[in-house]
Amino acid sequence: MFSDTIDSETIEQFPIAVFDGDIIEVKTPSEVNRALEQLERETLLGFDTETRPCFSSHAVGRYKTALLQLASSGRAYLFRLSCCGIPSRLVALLSNPGVLKVGVAVRDDIRGLLVYRSFSPAGFVDLQKMAEPYGIKEKSLRKMAAIILNLKLSKGQQLSNWDNRFLTSAQRQYAALDAWISREIYLKLCGDLVP
Numbered sequence: 481m482f483s484d485t486i487d488s489e490t491i492e493q494f495p496i497a498v499f500d501g502d503i504i505e506v507k508t509p510s511e512v513n514r515a516l517e518q519l520e521r522e523t524l525l526g527f528d529t530e531t532r533p534c535f536s537s538h539a540v541g542r543y544k545t546a547l548l549q550l551a552s553s554g555r556a557y558l559f560r561l562s563c564c565g566i567p568s569r570l571v572a573l574l575s576n577p578g579v580l581k582v583g584v585a586v587r588d589d590i591r592g593l594l595v596y597r598s599f600s601p602a603g604f605v606d607l608q609k610m611a612e613p614y615g616i617k618e619k620s621l622r623k624m625a626a627i628i629l630n631l632k633l634s635k636g637q638q639l640s641n642w643d644n645r646f647l648t649s650a651q652r653q654y655a656a657l658d659a660w661i662s663r664e665i666y667l668k669l670c671g672d673l674v675p
Contacts, residue, residue, distance in 0.1 A: 484617045486626050497631035499657040501554040505647065507563035515557045516569050519550055520579075526551035526663030527583035527604070529592055530642040530655055545592035546642035549659035550581070556656030562643065566597045577602040582666040583659070584608055584621045607665055614669065621658060621665075628665050633657065 506515045519525065530547040548559040548566075550573075559570070566574075573579060574593070582605045583589060590601045608619045611628075618624055622633045640651055647655070 491626040494632040503656045526659035527581040528658040529589040532643045551659035571599045
């Protein structure tokens with residue numbers, strides 16, 4: 481049904497993936513509450529995080545996770561963690577097994593979130609593990625999007641500074657798309673049988 485691998489030349493032939501829903505930055509406690517009023521109604525969310533890259537070999541450690549992205553079918557919420565942290569209500573969502581949170585290499589993302597606050601993650605689905613029974617050997621989100629959805633995912637903003645005071649429109653689109661496309665891949669692998 482799906483190819484096991486894909487090359488860069490083939491990916492370049494696919495249309496570019498675009499998230500055309502609402503992108504909402506979340507920085508303040510009131511914005512967190514408004515976002516969670518919507519997110520708590522969902523049963524399936526795309527999930528990702530972004531961290532400022534560290535290019536120095538002399539750096540003591542890596543930077544803290546700067547951004548948590550959660551996406552429904554038409555909205556992507558970008559939680560600016562340096563501003564809002566991970567309040568209790570967000571912890572409840574991340575610990576709720578009834579809300580599936582789908583992403584790639586989620587264990588690493590969760591590890592970054594646990595630096596802010598201890599919680600018991602539940603309801604997380606890793607697309608890398610989910611794709612294995614389909615014979616898909618590629619593990620990157622970009623290649624899985626190409627194999628499963630026939631879409632090209634731009635990774636141009638991946639190494640940008642996610643700690644900037646203001647995110648550029650390109651960063652916002654990239655962050656929203658990474659979370660949303662994970663949700664879309666999950667739906668395709670499940671045969672569109674989930675909400």
